[in-house]
Every structure is written in structure tokens, then in C-alpha cells.
Amino acid sequence: MRAPNPRTALDRTTWTLTWRLTRAGGRTGLLATSLSVAAAAISTALLLLCVAVNLGFQQRADRIDWRTPVKSAAPVAVEAVGTTFSGGTPVTVVDVAQLPGRKAPAPPGMPRFPEQGEVWVSPALADLFHRLPADRQPVPGTVAGTLGRAAVAHPGELVAVVGHRPTAAAVTTPREADPRRPGDIVTPTRVADFTGQRSTDGIGDGYVALAKIATILVVVPLLVLGASSARLSVSRRDQRLAALRLIGATPGRIAGMTAAEAALTGAAGALLGTLGYGLLLPATVQVSVAGGSWYAADLWVGLPVLLAVLAGVVAMVVVSALVGLRQVVVGPLGVARRSKPPRMSFLRALAFVAVIVGYSLFTQEHKSDVNGPLVFFALVFLALSVIGPWVVGVLGRIICALAQKPAALLAGRRLLDDPKSGWRTVSGLTLAGFVAGFFALFGISGASPWGHPDTLAVAVPKARVAVVQQDARHRLEHAGITAVVGTSTDWVAAGGEGTVQVVATVPGGTEKLDRARTALTSLVAGQYPITGTDINWSGRLFSDDFSNATRLVLGITFVTAIASAGITAAASVLDRRRTYGLLRLAGTPLRTLDAARRKETLLPVAVLAGGAALTGIFAAAPLTLGEGSSIETGGLVLLALCFGVGVAGLLAAGALSRPLLRSVTEQSGPRPE
Amino acid sequence: MNSHRTTTASAVLVGAGLMKSYGLTRALAGVDVSVSAGESLAIMGPSGSGKSTLLHCLAGIEGPDAGQVLLGGERVDQLGEPHRSELRRTRFGFVFQSGQLLPELPADENVALPLMLGGISRRQAVQKAREWFPPLGLAGMEERRPGQLSGGQAQRVAIARALVGSPQVIFADEPTGALDQITGMEVIDLLVTTTRRQGTALVVVTHDEDVARWCDRTVRVRDGRLSEEARTPDGAAGTNAVAHAARGTAGRPTGHDTDARYDR
Numbered sequence: 001m002r003a004p005n006p007r008t009a010l011d012r013t014t015w016t017l018t019w020r021l022t023r024a025g026g027r028t029g030l031l032a033t034s035l036s037v038a039a040a041a042i043s044t045a046l047l048l049l050c051v052a053v054n055l056g057f058q059q060r061a062d063r064i065d066w067r068t069p070v071k072s073a074a075p076v077a078v079e080a081v082g083t084t085f086s087g088g089t090p091v092t093v094v095d096v097a098q099l100p101g102r103k104a105p106a107p108p109g110m111p112r113f114p115e116q117g118e119v120w121v122s123p124a125l126a127d128l129f130h131r132l133p134a135d136r137q138p139v140p141g142t143v144a145g146t147l148g149r150a151a152v153a154h155p156g157e158l159v160a161v162v163g164h165r166p167t168a169a170a171v172t173t174p175r176e177a178d179p180r181r182p183g184d185i186v187t188p189t190r191v192a193d194f195t196g197q198r199s200t201d202g203i204g205d206g207y208v209a210l211a212k213i214a215t216i217l218v219v220v221p222l223l224v225l226g227a228s229s230a231r232l233s234v235s236r237r238d239q240r241l242a243a244l245r246l247i248g249a250t251p252g253r254i255a256g257m258t259a260a261e262a263a264l265t266g267a268a269g270a271l272l273g274t275l276g277y278g279l280l281l282p283a284t285v286q287v288s289v290a291g292g293s294w295y296a297a298d299l300w301v302g303l304p305v306l307l308a309v310l311a312g313v314v315a316m317v318v319v320s321a322l323v324g325l326r327q328v329v330v331g332p333l334g335v336a337r338r339s340k341p342p343r344m345s346f347l348r349a350l351a352f353v354a355v356i357v358g359y360s361l362f363t364q365e366h367k368s369d370v371n372g373p374l375v376f377f378a379l380v381f382l383a384l385s386v387i388g389p390w391v392v393g394v395l396g397r398i399i400c401a402l403a404q405k406p407a408a409l410l411a412g413r414r415l416l417d418d419p420k421s422g423w424r425t426v427s428g429l430t431l432a433g434f435v436a437g438f439f440a441l442f443g444i445s446g447a448s449p450w451g452h453p454d455t456l457a458v459a460v461p462k463a464r465v466a467v468v469q470q471d472a473r474h475r476l477e478h479a480g481i482t483a484v485v486g487t488s489t490d491w492v493a494a495g496g497e498g499t500v501q502v503v504a505t506v507p508g509g510t511e512k513l514d515r516a517r518t519a520l521t522s523l524v525a526g527q528y529p530i531t532g533t534d535i536n537w538s539g540r541l542f543s544d545d546f547s548n549a550t551r552l553v554l555g556i557t558f559v560t561a562i563a564s565a566g567i568t569a570a571a572s573v574l575d576r577r578r579t580y581g582l583l584r585l586a587g588t589p590l591r592t593l594d595a596a597r598r599k600e601t602l603l604p605v606a607v608l609a610g611g612a613a614l615t616g617i618f619a620a621a622p623l624t625l626g627e628g629s630s631i632e633t634g635g636l637v638l639l640a641l642c643f644g645v646g647v648a649g650l651l652a653a654g655a656l657s658r659p660l661l662r663s664v665t666e667q668s669g670p671r672p673e
Numbered sequence: 674m675n676s677h678r679t680t681t682a683s684a685v686l687v688g689a690g691l692m693k694s695y696g697l698t699r700a701l702a703g704v705d706v707s708v709s710a711g712e713s714l715a716i717m718g719p720s721g722s723g724k725s726t727l728l729h730c731l732a733g734i735e736g737p738d739a740g741q742v743l744l745g746g747e748r749v750d751q752l753g754e755p756h757r758s759e760l761r762r763t764r765f766g767f768v769f770q771s772g773q774l775l776p777e778l779p780a781d782e783n784v785a786l787p788l789m790l791g792g793i794s795r796r797q798a799v800q801k802a803r804e805w806f807p808p809l810g811l812a813g814m815e816e817r818r819p820g821q822l823s824g825g826q827a828q829r830v831a832i833a834r835a836l837v838g839s840p841q842v843i844f845a846d847e848p849t850g851a852l853d854q855i856t857g858m859e860v861i862d863l864l865v866t867t868t869r870r871q872g873t874a875l876v877v878v879t880h881d882e883d884v885a886r887w888c889d890r891t892v893r894v895r896d897g898r899l900s901e902e903a904r905t906p907d908g909a910a911g912t913n914a915v916a917h918a919a920r921g922t923a924g925r926p927t928g929h930d931t932d933a934r935y936d937r
Contacts, residue, residue, distance in 0.1 A: 404794065404795050406786055406790050409786075409795065410775070417777030579774075579775060579776070582773040583773070584758075585761070585769075586835075587760070587763070587767075587787075588758075588790060589759075
């Protein structure tokens with residue numbers, strides 16, 4: 001095939017012809033076009049949401065940089081960070097003081113530097129102050145103002161900024177950082193401004209990685225969906241395109257027409273998808289991730305990104321259509337004659353094994369690196385696509401050898417004849433199986449191994465233990481709370497060497513605990529009393545978000561996979577409508593054709609998706625079986641559920657194309673149209 | 674109509690008073706036609722004359738609006754689609770213009786498929802299918818796939834598939850339509866002689882006079898009616914299958930100039 005001449009490929013005639021063919025496509029044509037548009041729309045909407053969440057996490061992280069102060073040689077202020085809790089939710093308290101004789105800039109989200117004794121709170125914390133009685137206020141002092149959005153990660157975040165004298169204990173007493181609570185505690189730091197820096201050890205990284213993984217897992221099945229719908233359009237029109245070729249249209253013209261139609265449907269779908277993204281945005285904004293819902297602005301991707309995604313979707317649709325077209329352009333008689341079934345090289349299997357071995361070697365060496373495994377993880381995904389057709393071919397050979405019934409023989413021959421097309425039908429579910437396997441045993445434990453949920457602790461230097469205990473008893477008694485005060489050897493509050501845990505056990509629920517917490521706040525300068533459960537709040541949150549994300553991603557991948565399987569099933573019926581029609585005329589029962597169609601998808605799915613699930617478990621193992629995670633039996637249930645849903649969905653998708661099979665076989669006359 | 678009644682007596686397939694309309698278009702307006710065992714009947718007519726509709730009604734692909742179709746004396750026009758489907762599979766054979774072979778199946782399995790659908794084991798079906806290859810000039814082609822066969826070879830495989838279940842009637846709809854003249858004549862020759870030898874009735878729909886000349890009888894459809902029932906042009910004993918067969922492959926009826934080119 002000569003390279004298409006770009007001038008004839010996309011000139012006015014091409015567009016006119018394309019438009020006429022698209023409009024004159026009849027009901028089947030309309031169906032195929034609608035499916036293409038729908039696939040592009042769904043891909044666009046989901047892609048935009050994926051990008052939005054990735055960018056959203058970025059924006060959230062940007063706005064909390066100022067809480068990770070950078071020590072300066074020419075300081076103007078002191079900044080310290082502590083974290084207390086209200087009803088189990090963390091409250092970030094930033095203590096600031098202006099150094100004598102210096103002019104400190106206003107912290108983010110504030111019009112001016114806070115005066116001594118002023119408390120500025122985030123809108124959500126302001127609500128809490130209104131709702132809670134004085135004896136449960138998480139932060140002492142009176143509210144002077146509300147923090148603007150620039151200081152807050154998300155609308156629900158509880159943040160307080162407290163102004164102090166430069167000599168106050170809150171901004172002079174060193175604070176012991178706790179490795180289990182990254183970002184929760186920052187010792188008083190002399191700063192020149194409130195720019196801060198990206199926290200390197202915070203939980204934000206975990207979310208960014210989660211968003212990346214989720215995006216890959218969602219995007220690849222979407223690519224499959226886009227490709228299958230584009231192929232459907234081509235198989236619908238190949239006869240007419242072949243006819244045009246026969247009357248002398250150049251390959252360039254045909255390619256141009258295909259590209260033009262794909263671009264039209266792709267663009268229509270992308271615009272619809274953008275609309276869908278816009279409509280889904282208000283709902284998505286309400287979804288609580290990483291501790292709260294979103295600012296709508298954070299999930300708006302911005303015009304440049306939007307245009308890039310739209311262009312990407314259109315390009316993807318066009319490329320898929322052109323790839324599907326190759327057959328037609330080959331010759332005027334349309335479908336190229338296949339003389340021999342292509343043998344799938346054994347090299348495919350070797351490549352797969354190489355990637356798997358490489359992956360396991362790599363992850364053994366770089367256990368804690370998240371990005372390295374991510375790359376390999378994408379490679380494994382790719383490796384599945386490489387080995388898929390080979391497995392389908394081998395499977396076809398086995399089925400052929402064993403077949404006794406016509407349906408099995410037809411299915412086996414079909415798989416053996418065109419393993420790649422067999423693979424296309426099941427690829428989505430195979431990749432979904434991989435995702436399911438990847439997440440199934442990927443449980444992050446949310447349980448805290450430290451202390452007790454009803455025991456508040458502070459770390460106190462040995463010499464002061466008696467005094468602090470006395471003070472604590474006095475404060476609790478004054479607040480009317482019955483509690484047992486003592487010391488403990490559990491590691492709850494961080495205090496460094498030579499400190500002892502002074503603890504107060506407060507049975508009776510969260511409300512009582514919070515009252516005790518308020519009473520004991522400022523018992524020790526720079527420390528908020530915490531329980532063992534408090535330590536683990538971010539891990540717990542991440543664990544919850546992780547399982548939600550898992551379910552969401554699995555849902556999306558399975559729905560996408562089943563949709564592509566259905567579309568591919570329809571395309572393959574259209575591709576073979578003439579043969580099917582003639583077989584029916586010759587008395588072949590539709591039942592047999594249907595049974596063959598079922599077999600040629602279900603058998604590969606059972607083998608491939610099963611294998612892919614195992615591969616997924618294997619790929620996830622190095623990422624999950626580290627510290628702080630455990631194998632969950634719930635994961636196995638999830639996996640089984642996914643399989644049930646996948647197979648049922650596939651059967652339903654096949655059943656949905658049965659009316660199409662019936663109608664094309666009945667429409668088809670004995671002679672080509 | 675007298676001659677018609679006499680043929681009806683020995684006929685294996687009879688269509689009587691067949692009517693069929695599509696909306697306002699009348700495709701068949703009362704057609705009587707019959708074909709006997711071992712006899713070949715050509716149905717001719719211009720495009721849109723109703724000849725395909727006639728074939729569809731006779732073959733149980735469509736039901737007529739009025740009239741009867743009798744196969745071996747039994748009415749088959751009122752059967753439901755599942756039964757008609759079974760009828761087509763077990764008692765009829767079909768040869769279409771092209772595209773009827775499954776591209777991914779080797780030739781022998783394509784031929785064996787109707788037998789397997791009938792419940793015969795794969796091994797037996799393939800064995801029986803392969804027996805048809807040498808007489809149809811297809812020896813050695815058993816394991817080739819349709820894409821590896823020439824157009825004529827593919828049509829002969831299709832003939833084998835139509836014949837393998839020992840049907841009573843074979844319907845051929847433009848069986849040579851996708852072939853060049855020489856190959857087309859080879860294929861129709863093979864089709865007519867083989868069905869005659871098997872004692873199978875053959876109904877050929879064609880617009881090609883050369884093809885029709887190979888058949889024992891020709892009927893012409895025009896505007897939904899049989900406008901003429903002609904003996905084959907040179908045919909003294911057109912309906913007499915045995916006499917016709919006796920002439921064998923030596924003296925072909927007409928189309929002599931093509932004979933010269935293809936006769937071996």
C-alpha cells in the first residue's frame with residue numbers, strides 16, 4: 001500500500017462522502033455509530049475524572065506545603081505544628097509567633113499575621129466550635145477569624161492557626177517528631193516566610209501513587225473499549241468501503257474517509273464525555289477521599305488539559321479505526337484472503353516470563369520504591385497483552401483436537417484461525433482479572449498495634465512525672481471526669497529518651513474522651529494528649545480509601561471490559577454476517593452458532609482471566625506484603641465475586657448480540673448485497 | 674399444464690399455486706412447479722422477476738402467502754422455522770454463489786459440518802466427507818482452507834457439502850455467479866452430473882443461459898408468473914433424466930464454443 005496522499009485523503013470529497021455514508025448507514029449503522037460515540041464519551045469522562053483526581057491531589061498537597069516549615073537563617077517568625085483530635089478526626093494546630101522587631105508576612109488564607117491569643121480556624125472547624133460545648137473544644141482560645149481556602153487542603157479539613165508571644169511555651173518548647181505520624185508534629189521552626197515545602201514522608205505520597213495506579217488500571221481497559229468500538233464501525237462499513245475501492249477510490253481516500261468518520265464520532269463522543277464530566281463533577285466533589293470532599297476548583301482540570309485529553313481521545317479513535325481498516329485497504333475485494341492461520345510465536349510466552357522474572361528481581365531489590373514497581377506494573381499489563389494471543393492460539397489448538405460437537409469445533413477453529421481477534425474479545429476481562437488479582441489480597445491493615453483507644457497519653461521527662469500526674473488528676477476532677485491516671489510502658493506519645501508515658505484511662509465513649517482531651521490539652525507544652533488509635537489515623541483513612549478505590553476501579557474495569565466484550569461480539573457478528581446468514585439458510589441452527597460464540601469467549605476467559613488474576617496477585621505481592629499490611633480473606637471473596645460478575649456479564653453481553661445475529665442472518669440473502 | 678401434471682406424479686418436490694407478496698410488490702402470483710428425483714431444473718428470469726423468492730419458498734427459507742409446497746408428498750410450507758431449519762439441513766442441500774464456507778475450517782471439516790450437526794461423530798463425519806473429494810476432483814485438497822482454494826475449487830467443496838447428507842433436493846442459487854466462464858461450466862457440469870448420478874433433484878436459479886442449458890428443464894419467471902416452460906433448446910427428451918444421462922459428457926447440449934475451451 002502506498003502512503004496515502006494527504007491532499008486527497010482528507011479533502012472536501014472525503015468529508016462529503018463520509019458524512020453521507022454515516023447518515024445513510026441505516027439502523028445497524030446508527031447503532032454502531034452510537035456505540036462508538038458512547039465508548040468515546042465514556043472514555044473521555046472517565047479519563048477526565050482520573051486526571052482531575054490526580055491533579056486534585058496535587059492541588060491539595062500544594063496548599064498544605066506551608067505546614068512543613070523550612071528553617072531560615074534570616075527568620076521573621078516561628079512556626080510549630082501539632083495534631084489533636086475531635087471525635088476521632090484530626091485537627092491540625094499551627095502555632096505561630098512573630099519574632100521581636102520583625103515584620104512577618106500573613107500565613108496563607110489569612111489577611112494578616114494573627115495577634116497573640118487569636119485563633120483562626122478553617123470553616124469546618126468553625127462549624128465544630130459552634131456545635132461543641134466549651135468543655136469539648138479541641139483548641140483553647142477564642143475564634144478571631146476564618147481561614148481562607150489557601151490554607152486548607154479540602155473543605156472538611158480541621159485546621160487552626162494560633163498566634164503567640166515569641167516567648168510562649170508553645171513556640172519555644174521543642175517537640176518530638178513521631179515517625180509513625182508523618183506531618184503531624186513539627187518542632188518550633190524559625191522561618192522567613194510561609195512558603196514551606198512538600199512533605200516527603202506524608203500520606204500524600206500514598207494517595208498520589210494510588211491515583212496513578214488507579215489511572216493506569218482504568219485507562220488500559222478504556223483503550224480496549226475505544227479500540228473495539230472503532231473496529232465495530234469499520235466492520236460495519238467494510239463492504240461499502242470495499243465497493244468504493246472497487247470503483248477506483250484510492251487507499252488514501254478510503255483511509256481518509258475512515259479517519260474522517262472516526263474523527264467525527266470521536267469528537268462527538270469526546271464532547272459528550274466532557275459534558276458527562278461536567279455533570280459528574282458536582283457528585284464527584286462530594287466524594288470523601290483522604291479525609292474529606294473536594295473543592296470543585298481542584299477537580300476542574302483546566303482548559304489546556306481538557307483540550308489535550310479531547311485530542312488524545314480523538315487520536316485514539318482515529319488510530320484504532322485505521323488499524324481496523326488495514327484489511328479493506330489491502331484490496332478492492334475487501335477482506336484479505338488468509339491462506340494460513342498465523343502461528344503465534346513462542347517468543348510471546350518467553351517475553352512474558354522475562355517480564356515477570358524481571359519484575360520479581362526488581363521488586364526484591366527496591367522494596368520501598370513506589371515508582372519503580374509502577375513502571376514494571378505497567379509492563380506486566382503490557383506483557384499480558386503480548387502473551388494473550390499466544391495463549392488463545394494454544395487453547396484453540398487444544399479445543400480443536402478434542403472437539404466432538406460442531407460448536408466446539410467451530411469455536412476451536414475460530415480461535416486457532418485468528419488468535420488476535422479472539423484475544424480482543426477477552427482482553428478487557430483478562431486485564432480486569434489482573435486488576436482483581438492485584439487488589440484481592442492487597443489489604444492494608446487499619447488496626448493500631450499501639451496503646452488503647454480509651455487511654456490518653458503524654459510523654460513526660462522522668463523527673464516531672466509525679467507533678468504532671470497530679471496536675472492531670474486535678475484537671476480531670478475539675479472537669480468532672482472520672483478517669484484513672486497512671487503511667488504506662490506502651491509507646492503512644494512520642495517523647496524521646498528519658499521520658500515516661502503519663503496516661504489517663506477514660507472509659508465511656510468518644511464524647512467523654514474528648515472532654516478529657518480538652519481538659520488535658522496544654523498539660524505538657526507543645527503536646528496534645530493522644531490515644532493509640534489516634535496515632536494510626538492516616539493509615540486507617542488510607543486503608544478505607546484504598547478499599548473504596550479498589551471497589552471503584554474494579555467496578556469501572558469490569559463494566560468497561562464487559563462493554564468492550566459486548567461490542568466486540570457485535571462487531572464479530574457483523575464481520576461474519578454473510579457466512580452466518582448462509583449457514584442459517586443451509587439449516588444450521590442458530591443455537592449451534594450461539595454455542596460456538598459462547599465457547600470461543602468463555603473458554604479463553606476462564607484460562608486467561610484466571611491466569612491474569614494469579615499474575616495480579618503475584619505483581620501486587622511485593623507492594624503489599626511489606627510491613628503494615630496483611631492478607632485478607634475478604635479479598636478472596638471479592639475475587640470470586642469479580643469472577644462471577646465477569647462471567648455473567650460476558651454471557652449477558654453475548655446474549656445481547658443474539659438479536660443482532662438473528663437479524664443479520666435473516667436479512668442476509670443468498671447473494672451478496 | 675397437462676405435461677405439468679404428469680411430472681407431478683413422480684415429483685419429489687412440488688410447488689403449487691405459490692403466491693408471495695412483499696408489501697405492495699407481488700413477487701409470486703400463483704406459480705406451479707415441480708422437480709423429480711435425479712432431474713435438474715433451471716429457474717431463469719430477469720432481476721426482480723421473483724425467481725429467488727420462488728427458490729426461497731421451495732426451499733423452506735420463506736413461507737408462501739398462499740399455495741403449497743410438497744416434499745415427497747408431504748406439505749412442508751406450514752412448518753415452523755425450527756422444523757424448516759431441520760428440513761433444510763437434513764433433506765435439502767444448498768450451493769450459493771460464494772462465501773458459504775467457513776474460512777477458518779479446513780475443506781473436509783466444512784463438508785463434515787452438516788453431518789456433525791446431524792449428530793454423527795466427528796471422526797465418522799470427516800471420513801465420510803473425505804470420500805467426496807476424489808470424485809469432485811478435489812483429491813489432496815482435504816486440509817486446505819477456503820482461502821487456499823480457487824473459486825472453482827471452493828464451489829466444488831460447497832457441492833460436496835450440499836451432497837454429503839444425501840439430500841433429496843439441492844438448491845443452487847447462481848452457483849457460477851462468482852466464477853469465470855470456463856470454471857463456471859466445469860462447476861455446473863459437475864453439479865448436474867453428480868446430482869443425476871445420486872438421484873438427487875437439482876433446482877438451479879440462474880440468469881445465465883449457458884448454465885440453464887446444462888439442466889434437463891428450464892422454467893422462466895416473469896412478474897411473478899411462470900411465463901414459459903421450455904424444454905432445453907436442443908432437448909428431445911429434456912425431462913427424461915436417464916436418456917439425458919446416457920448422452921453423458923460426450924455431446925453437450927449447447928454452448929459449443931465454450932465446450933471447446935473446457936472439455937477435457
